[in-house]
Amino acid sequence: MFVFNSSHQKNKAVNLPDYSQVSISKYRDKVEIIRQVAAQVEKDFYQFGFEISFSGDATTAYVELFEQITEHVAFMLSQDYHRLISLLYQIDLSEKDIIKTELKYPNVDKHELLSELIIQRELKKVLIRNYFKENPQKL
Secondary structure (H helix, E strand, O other): OOOEEOOOHHHHHOOOOOOOEEOHHHHOOOHHHHHHHHHHHHHHHHOOOOOOOOOOOHHHHHHHHHHHHHHHHHHHHHHOHHHHHHHHHHHOOOHHHHHHHHHHOOOOOHHHHHHHHHHHHHHHHHHHHHHHHHOHHHO
């Protein structure tokens, strides 16, 4: 598992918590967060015609999601690159972050690297959404 690093100065400007270094491991026992991430992944992939299913078992969630995402990403890399780019745009995964991570982990297969980054980004989206639900005055 990687730790996704990026600097988001705009987050600091609006007083958001710093999610620039998100590690999935500390959320593995937070069942509700895991369910929300799985639902977000399912929703985003469904919009592009791919099914992701989550059994609801928090102990296997990461592996379960990673394997399915990796299969779809590998397919898109080889057969439907345009759809992959559209999916990454929908997920809000920047080309800059992808390139930076590729340079940091040059020996990792691209479909696995992208799958990890997708999970990381979806986790960030859930955490930020929850932050604003708990802190509506920050909007």
